Amino acid sequence: xxxxxxxxxxxxxxxxxxxxxxxxxxxxxRVNAKPEPKFDTPAIQEWEKQYGKKECVESKEFMRAEHMxxxxxxxxxxxxxDNRGYLSDTSHKRFxxxxxxxxxxxxxxKKKFCDECHTYMSVTPYCWxxxxxxxxxxxxxx
Amino acid sequence: MSMDxxxxxxxxxxxxxxxxxxxxxxxxxxxxxKGLGPEEVDKNKDALLAKRWAMVVDMSKFKTEDDFKKTIDxxxxxxxxxxxxxxxxxxxxxxxxxxxxxxxxxxxxxxxENKYMSEHIKDMPFIVLxxxxxxxxxxxxxxxxxxxxxxxxxxxxxxxRCIGCRFCMAACPxxxxxxxxxxxxxxxxxxxxxxxxxxxxxxxxxKGVVEKCTFCTERLxxxxxxxxxxxxxxxxxxxxxxxxxxxxxxxxxENQYTIRRKxxxxxxxxxxxxxxxxxxx
Amino acid sequence: xxxxxxxxxxxxxxxxxxLGILAAVGVFNYLHQFSYGLGLTGMHRDVTWGLxxxxxxFLVGVAASAVMLVIPHYLHDYKTFAKIVILGEFxxxxxxxxxMLFILSDMGQPMRxxxxxxxxxxxxxxxxxxxxxxxxxxxxxxxxxxxxxxxKKGIAPPKWIKPxxxxxxPWAISIHTVTAFLYAGIPGRHFWLSAILAARFLASAFAGxxxxxxxxxxxxxxxxxxxxxxxxxxxxxxxxxxAMFANxxxxxxxxxxxxxxxxPGHAQSFLYLxxxxxxxxxxxxxxxxxxxxxxxxxxxxxxxxxxxxxxTLVLACIMLFASLWIDKGFGLIIxxxxxxxxxxxxxxxxxxxxxxITIGIWAIGFLVLTLLYKIAITVREETxxxxxxx
Numbered sequence: 001x002x003x004x005x006x007x008x009x010x011x012x013x014x015x016x017x018x019x020x021x022x023x024x025x026x027x028x029x030r031v032n033a034k035p036e037p038k039f040d041t042p043a044i045q046e047w048e049k050q051y052g053k054k055e056c057v058e059s060k061e062f063m064r065a066e067h068m069x070x071x072x073x074x075x076x077x078x079x080x081x082d083n084r085g086y087l088s089d090t091s092h093k094r095f096x097x098x099x100x101x102x103x104x105x106x107x108x109x110k111k112k113f114c115d116e117c118h119t120y121m122s123v124t125p126y127c128w129x130x131x132x133x134x135x136x137x138x139x140x141x142x
Numbered sequence: 143m144s145m146d147x148x149x150x151x152x153x154x155x156x157x158x159x160x161x162x163x164x165x166x167x168x169x170x171x172x173x174x175x176k177g178l179g180p181e182e183v184d185k186n187k188d189a190l191l192a193k194r195w196a197m198v199v200d201m202s203k204f205k206t207e208d209d210f211k212k213t214i215d216x217x218x219x220x221x222x223x224x225x226x227x228x229x230x231x232x233x234x235x236x237x238x239x240x241x242x243x244x245x246x247x248x249x250x251x252x253x254x255e256n257k258y259m260s261e262h263i264k265d266m267p268f269i270v271l272x273x274x275x276x277x278x279x280x281x282x283x284x285x286x287x288x289x290x291x292x293x294x295x296x297x298x299x300x301x302x303r304c305i306g307c308r309f310c311m312a313a314c315p316x317x318x319x320x321x322x323x324x325x326x327x328x329x330x331x332x333x334x335x336x337x338x339x340x341x342x343x344x345x346x347x348x349k350g351v352v353e354k355c356t357f358c359t360e361r362l363x364x365x366x367x368x369x370x371x372x373x374x375x376x377x378x379x380x381x382x383x384x385x386x387x388x389x390x391x392x393x394x395x396e397n398q399y400t401i402r403r404k405x406x407x408x409x410x411x412x413x414x415x416x417x418x419x420x421x422x423x
Numbered sequence: 424x425x426x427x428x429x430x431x432x433x434x435x436x437x438x439x440x441x442l443g444i445l446a447a448v449g450v451f452n453y454l455h456q457f458s459y460g461l462g463l464t465g466m467h468r469d470v471t472w473g474l475x476x477x478x479x480x481f482l483v484g485v486a487a488s489a490v491m492l493v494i495p496h497y498l499h500d501y502k503t504f505a506k507i508v509i510l511g512e513f514x515x516x517x518x519x520x521x522x523m524l525f526i527l528s529d530m531g532q533p534m535r536x537x538x539x540x541x542x543x544x545x546x547x548x549x550x551x552x553x554x555x556x557x558x559x560x561x562x563x564x565x566x567x568x569x570x571x572x573x574x575k576k577g578i579a580p581p582k583w584i585k586p587x588x589x590x591x592x593p594w595a596i597s598i599h600t601v602t603a604f605l606y607a608g609i610p611g612r613h614f615w616l617s618a619i620l621a622a623r624f625l626a627s628a629f630a631g632x633x634x635x636x637x638x639x640x641x642x643x644x645x646x647x648x649x650x651x652x653x654x655x656x657x658x659x660x661x662x663x664x665x666a667m668f669a670n671x672x673x674x675x676x677x678x679x680x681x682x683x684x685x686x687p688g689h690a691q692s693f694l695y696l697x698x699x700x701x702x703x704x705x706x707x708x709x710x711x712x713x714x715x716x717x718x719x720x721x722x723x724x725x726x727x728x729x730x731x732x733x734x735t736l737v738l739a740c741i742m743l744f745a746s747l748w749i750d751k752g753f754g755l756i757i758x759x760x761x762x763x764x765x766x767x768x769x770x771x772x773x774x775x776x777x778x779x780i781t782i783g784i785w786a787i788g789f790l791v792l793t794l795l796y797k798i799a800i801t802v803r804e805e806t807x808x809x810x811x812x813x
Contacts, residue, residue: 079300083183129348236467249765285549286538306531308471315611317764323462349460350531407610
């Protein structure tokens with residue numbers, strides 16, 4: 001079987017490999033620290049004082065994996081069904097289904113919490129195009 | 143098994159499509175996750191409930207410029223409605239967004255004026271806003287149900303779903319809707335901020351979506367009346383449940399002469415204007 | 424057969440490059456609009472649809488016009504149209520592509536376009552318009568491709584294509600009726616609230632689309648050996664003449680109802696467009712050009728001697744196309760928004776970026792058209808002399 005245009009094909013494969021592998025060899029030698037979200041806002045410390053432990057809407061494992069879907073469902077519940085109270089399975093407490101006025105009440109440190117993982121994963125949720133993040137004190141970047 | 147290349151490619155292609163389709167379909171199991179089920183969500187205990195929220199406007203209670211300004215500003219500032227201005231401070235009509243404003247009588251009720259009517263009456267300012275219709279054309283034409291009716295009579299707006307086609311704006315017979323032609327960030331050419339006194343408890347909107355009055359549904363949910371109703375001069379804006387025979391609004395609409403804008407179009411507006419003033423305060 | 428679009432003369436590549444540059448300028452301007460917002464256009468709170476939706480409305484008509492060739496040829500076995508049908512089908516594909524691009528450019532949140540399918544809303548005409556436009560694109564691609572492939576091989580097309588061809592007939596009518604329903608059911612806009620709007624849309628579509636087709640067929644004859652046939656072109660000319668007469672007649676009917684009834688809401692938009700209103704007369708010259716072109720082209724089409732001369736026929740078609748483009752692609756939309764629900768006049772005029780994006784999309788449409796026509800022409804030239812069996 002005759003192979004036509006071997007030269008052009010070979011060059012094409014090399015170019016493709018160079019482009020496809022770019023993200024890997026470009027980052028050789030760079031250190032990216034594991035994200036470490038902070039859970040020490042004044043509001044969370046207050047909660048700990050009151051209830052004896054840190055509690056979120058659901059468990060840490062669940063929130064880590066599903067907070068995106070949970071927020072989507074909350075959004076539909078609030079906007080489309082006019083329901084605003086959420087009964088948590090884990091803590092059996094009632095939470096206000098709100099990003100700005102619910103989640104961010106405890107997690108008022110967006111830069112050291114939300115952005116930690118999002119930046120590491122190169123994720124840009126568009127919530128903040130409209131929803132107003134809590135005011136944070138400008139700190140020196142470490 | 144002998145098979146020619148053509149048959150092999152056909153089978154491979156169909157298998158891939160079925161495989162991908164099955165994967166996609168199985169991924170949807172995640173959609174029915176927490177936050178939507180009726181056993182885990184509810185309304186606040188102090189939420190105001192109704193079968194048909196409506197408003198009665200008594201223009202005789204609005205006496206000064208300030209009365210209007212306070213009413214309009216209460217709404218626009220609570221909801222971070224952008225205030226676009228030109229370099230000379232005048233309203234930038236191109237980007238203007240308004241949920242509640244005033245229009246002269248002959249503009250708010252076109253066709254109702256007559257040639258002997260005094261200019262004073264023709265120019266009299268009337269508070270206008272989304273009429274929260276019973277049979278809203280905007281809801282009928284929205285291709286994504288981004289605008290839709292609540293069971294309590296409010297015509298709601300879902301900014302997350304809106305695709306910005308602006309069909310609702312074409313369909314609204316009252317010109318009640320505004321579009322975000324750009325992001326409401328920064329300052330106007332005359333130096334004033336586009337969103338003044340940002341309310342951190344309510345979101346802004348980004349470019350590309352339509353917005354309008356939603357009868358302060360977020361305030362009703364926590365037991366408060368709409369911002370404009372609270373800020374208006376006493377008795378100027380009355381708010382209540384038309385289906386509740388004891389409500390102020392129901393009593394007025396039943397017993398007094400009220401008019402609604404373009405009521406012959408069949409939209410069933412929920413904003414009633416008292417003719418001749420009222421004693422209700 | 425796609426490879427046939429990849430070989431061509433110097434003039435062919437020069438034309439493709441020219442269109443490519445216009446398209447690139449359009450895309451560049453669109454990226455700017457995507458990042459800034461639709462505020463880059465001339466639209467505002469009172470005129471919320473402008474050039475983009477106007478072009479979309481006009482082009483749906485052009486796309487639907489393929490049916491004027493399909494009905495005589497496939498339904499009534501009118502063999503004269505055997506060669507020209509493919510030009511009509513490929514024009515339909517190009518027009519539908521432009522429609523979709525115009526709609527996407529006009530959306531405030533185009534990345535949410537899938538919401539139309541994720542949350543189908545049967546009461547919304549936009550939903551149905553999306554469905555029928557996509558379906559029409561698919562049908563024309565399928566039918567055009569299969570029949571052309573069959574011609575290339577010198578055989579009759581497979582039997583299973585016939586149902587699709589017959590389906591394309593009511594489907595073509597439906598795409599333009601649904602588009603008209605976008606306007607004709609809106610209670611607050613009396614300029615559009617007219618039962619005859621859908622009929623007007625169809626009449627102007629069946630005049631404007633085939634008029635463009637005549638122009639294209641004559642260009643094709645000049646630059647290649649593909650000749651659709653003098654008979655075919657004359658037959659299309661007659662169709663244009665009758666459709667244009669219906670269109671002008673229907674417009675006259677609208678004028679009658681608007682002005683004889685004396686209801687100000689009905690007449691005011693006409694006054695704004697044709698005489699000016701409250702000191703604003705931006706569109707008056709354009710609308711009168713459209714009217715004069717319509718009248719002159721109609722006369723030219725109805726005088727047999729003028730219609731039979733292909734030189735004057737082309738002139739008439741150009742004027743007719745321009746007239747309908749102004750009327751449907753611009754006047755109809757703006758007229759619905761001015762005056763606004765408060766009876767105020769707030770005019771609209773497109774901005775430069777808006778215009779560049781519009782030209783860019785037309786360039787992409789013509790690019791698609793050129794590529795498809797190149798394939799069709801090459802196939803025809805290769806099979807010249809062989810009887811067409813469909």
